[in-house]
Amino acid sequence: MRLALAGGELILLPEHAVLEPVTRSLLVADLHLGKGLSFRARGLNVPAGSTALTLERLTRLLDHHQPAALLILGDLLHDAHARHPAVLERLSAWRHAYQGLEVSLLTGNHDRHAGALPESCGIRAAGAELNLGAWTLRHDDGEGGRGFTIAGHVHPKVRIVAGIDAMVRPCFWLRERSLVIPAFGAMTGGWRVRPVGAERVFISTGAAVLDVTAAAQATSLRRRSSRSLNRTW
Numbered sequence: 001m002r003l004a005l006a007g008g009e010l011i012l013l014p015e016h017a018v019l020e021p022v023t024r025s026l027l028v029a030d031l032h033l034g035k036g037l038s039f040r041a042r043g044l045n046v047p048a049g050s051t052a053l054t055l056e057r058l059t060r061l062l063d064h065h066q067p068a069a070l071l072i073l074g075d076l077l078h079d080a081h082a083r084h085p086a087v088l089e090r091l092s093a094w095r096h097a098y099q100g101l102e103v104s105l106l107t108g109n110h111d112r113h114a115g116a117l118p119e120s121c122g123i124r125a126a127g128a129e130l131n132l133g134a135w136t137l138r139h140d141d142g143e144g145g146r147g148f149t150i151a152g153h154v155h156p157k158v159r160i161v162a163g164i165d166a167m168v169r170p171c172f173w174l175r176e177r178s179l180v181i182p183a184f185g186a187m188t189g190g191w192r193v194r195p196v197g198a199e200r201v202f203i204s205t206g207a208a209v210l211d212v213t214a215a216a217q218a219t220s221l222r223r224r225s226s227r228s229l230n231r232t233w
Helices: 035-041 050-065 085-096 109-114 213-232
Strands: 002-005 008-013 017-020 025-028 069-072 102-105 129-132 135-138 148-151 156-162 165-174 178-180 200-204 209-211
Touching: 025 050, 035 050, 050 085, 156 200, 156 213, 200 213
Parallel strands: 025 069, 069 102, 135 148, 148 178
Antiparallel strands: 002 008, 008 017, 017 025, 129 135, 156 165, 165 178, 165 200, 200 209
């Protein structure tokens, strides 16, 4: 799906990524590599394989779109436990397969806990903020950037109700001065967003990106109406 915005155009991809067509830059956020390992280190019995699955998805995305640069909007590793040799070796091997690709990482809150990446990973540390043409790239969409911000951090999801059926899906969240993109990682939670005013939300079908703003707003209105009736009784 192409979004025409004041600063230009962005392409929302079904793989929960964004393509900036002028510079051919691919944007992803919140991979959280090593999250399963981190949970298991704390005694939580979660399945293995999320790091491999995330990097496999990223590989397919890169091979399909052939971008000039990959920009990771924070939270590449989950935490210090994720700096395990197995995770770093897999990340380095993946990076070795794309030696001609420029890869940059903006600092996210989890990256600060994880610490700096080894040089063998070949990923440039881009700091907290990076300008890409008309866009300001950050991990979160808070104040500080100029113009329009593209960010991640909150892992936005939206709930949609149709009759007795309901679903919660990761979403792109378009706000007045920012676009918050879904988490890319295979093992990530999410924070439910409720679009208000001119905000819009988009979900992926796996093959396409759809605007579900009207359905999401109707769900929120239905929920508020239900709460109001409950208070009355």
